[in-house]
Amino acid sequence: MRIVLGFLLLVSVCFLTSGCGYKDIDKRFFVIAIGIDSGKSEDTIKISLKMAIPNTEPAKGTHEFLVLTEESGSIAESVQRLRARVDKELEFGHVKIIFLGEQFLRRNYSPSIDWIARSTEIQQIAYFAAAKPDAQTLLKQPVASERLPGNAYFLTFSREGIESQYITYENHLFEFFRKYTEKGVSPILPVVEENKADKTFVIKSAAILDRSKLQQLLNPEETELLNMVMNATSAGYFTYNHGENFVAFSFRNIKSTYRIERNPDNSYTIKVNLHTDAIVEEKGIQIGNENRKLNEYTNGANANVSQAVKKLLIKLQKKNLDPVGFGIAYRAMYREDVDKEWKKWQQLYPEASIEVETTIRVISKGVIK
C-alpha cells in the first residue's frame, strides 16, 4: 500500500514538471549574440539578436543563422516584439557576445547595461565589445572562416584562437559591470570593425567609456601600449627609428605594476613600471651593414617605449579617463572613508604627475646577427 502510494505521488510530481514551462531543445531558438544600436530617433534603441539555426546533419561549410532586429523605447519591449516574429522560444542562456554599436555608445549607453545585468538568463561570462560601424551589420556579416555562427568571435575573445596585443581582453560581462560600477576605473571595450571585403572583422582599437558615453577611441598603437600597461596582453610589438633605420621588437612576458606615491609637498605621483623581454624582429637595413650591440637596442627601446606610454597616459589623464585603474590603487593604498578618498582622488588625479619606467631586456636578435 505504502509503495503504491509513494509511486502515485512520484508519478503525479512528474506530471507537474511536464506542464510547467520546460520547453524541449528543438523548440528553442538559441540566441548567440546580441547587438544594441541607437535607433532612428533620439530615444529609441535598436536591438538585434543573432540566432543559430540548428542542423540535424551538419553539411560542409554551412552555418545558418538568423538575425532579427527590432526598434523601440526599451530593450525589454523590443525583445517581446521579437518573440512575436519567431516560432520557437527565445533562449538567452547561450549568449556569448554582446555588441554595443559605436553610435549608441556615443549617445548614452547606460540603460542597456541595466537590462543586461538584470537579465537572469544572460551568463556573466559573455563577452562585451564595441561595434563599428554598428552592431547589426556585424551580426549579419558571416565570418568566412567560422564553421559555427558566431564562433569566430568566441575564439578571438576567449584567447583560445588568436591572441593579439590589439585586443583588450578581460571584457567579460562581469568585468565590464565591475568597471562600470567601480569608483576609480573607466570601462574599456575592444572595438570590432567590419571588414566587408575579406568577409572577416578587424580588432585593432579600443574604446574608453565613462559611465554614460564613449569618451575616447584609441588608435592601434595606443591600444597596444595601454593593453601592455593594463596587463591585458602577454605579447606586444613596438617599432622605433634607431639612427637612420627602424627597429621592430616583439615583447614577451610583459608585466606592469603601478603605484601612487605621495610627495613631500602633498602632490601625488603615479609611477608605472613596465617589465618585458624583447626580441629584435626586424631591422630596416641591408643585412651586414650594421652590427649594433644588444645594449644599444635596450636603451633605445626603453627610452622610446616609456616616452610613448607616458604620452598616452597623460592624454588619458587630461580627459579624466582612467582605464588602468589608478583610482582603485589609490583607494587601496590609503585608508580613509570610502566617499572621502574617492572625492580626494577625483581632485588629485588631474594634477598628479606621471612617471613611467620601463625595464625592457632585449634578449635576442633572432637567428642572424
Next chain:
Amino acid sequence: MLYLPTNRMLYYCVLINLLMGVGFVIPRLLMSYRFDGALEAITFSTIVQFFLLLLFSKVIQRFPGQGLPEILHQLAPRWIKNPLLLVVCIIWYTTGIIMIIFIVKIIMRFITTNISEMIIMLLFIIPVGFVCHMKTKSIIHALDLLMLINFPIFLLLTCKAFIDTGVNWISIVEVLSHSPNIPTLETVSSATFSASGFVNMLIFNRVTEKRQRMNGLFLCLLFVFVLFTQISYFLLTIGFLGTVGVEYYLYPTFSMFDSLDLEYFFIERVLFIAYLLFSTFCFISTVIYWHVSLEFLKGILPSKWAPPQNRKVKIGLHILVLVVSVLLTRYFVSEEKFFPLVTWWNHTRSIAEIAVIVLLLILSMGSRKA
C-alpha cells in the same frame, strides 16, 4: 580531554553549515558591510562558535548516547523542558524553511526562470518532509555519502576561483585596507551560522556507539578551514564583482560562480555545477535541520503519541509540515519579506544556540554536585 561521539558526524555538520553559510546566508548582508567590519564579524563569530563547540563537547561527553530531550528529561523540570524544546523545535524548523526558500529563489533566478515557484517548492518540501522522518542513522549515512561525492567538487570550484584571471586583487586590497572596524551585531549574528553546525549534535549524539577521542589537530584544521573558506569567499566575490558592484547583486556567491568559466570542461558555465552542488547540500542540510526539529518535537509529545508507534500522529505531522511549509515559503518568497526574516532568524538562532549550551552547562554542573 575532549571526547565527542562520532567525530566524523561533527565535522560534516560543521562543513555543511559552512557551505550553506558561504552560499546563501552570509554574503548578501555582509557585502553591504564590507567597509564596516564584515571581515571582523566573520573572524569574531568563528572564534566564538569554536569556543562554544569546545564548551559543548565538554558538556555532551557526560551524556553518551543521549540527545537534548533525554538530558532535559533527566535533569530539568517539566516547565523548563517543554517550552525550551518547543522553542528550539520552531527555530530548527525555520532554519530548514529558510534553506528551502534560498534554493527555490536561486533556481528561479538562475536556472528555470519560467517554472512556477510552487512546483520547485513542492519538489523540495515533499521529499525533505519524508526523508526527515527516517532514522537518525540512515540520515547520517546519506550525509556521509553526499559529503564524500560533493565536497571535492566544492574544493575544486574554490581552487578555480582562486586561479581565475577574472579576480581583481586590487579591489580585495581596497576592502582589506578598510579594516579593522568594530562589527555590528547584525553581521556577527549572521556570520555565526557558518560555524554553528555542531549544535545538531544535540540529537546526533544519540547514535554514539563508543566514546571517541576528539582529535585536537583535526579540530584546529577544521577551525582554519572554516575561517579560511569564509574569508576567501567573501574576498573573492568582491574580487570578481568589484567593491561597488558587489552590492547590486542579490546572490553574490552565485553571481561569482557565474563569472567563472571552465573552458576545457564539458560544461562551460560553472553556475550549473555550483547549482547542482548547492541544491544537494541544501537538501541534506534541510533534512538534518528538520530531522532534529522533529526529534525535539517528539521529546515534547507524550510517549504514546510518539510517531513510530502512532501512525495517525505521523501522518498528521506529515500533512502539517507540508501545509505550513508551503504557506510559509509562499509568503516569504519575495525578497522584501524574506531578507528581514533572515536577519531576525539569525538573531534568534544565535541567541538560542548560546542559551541551550549555557543551560546544558549549568544543568550538568548541577547534576555533578548531586
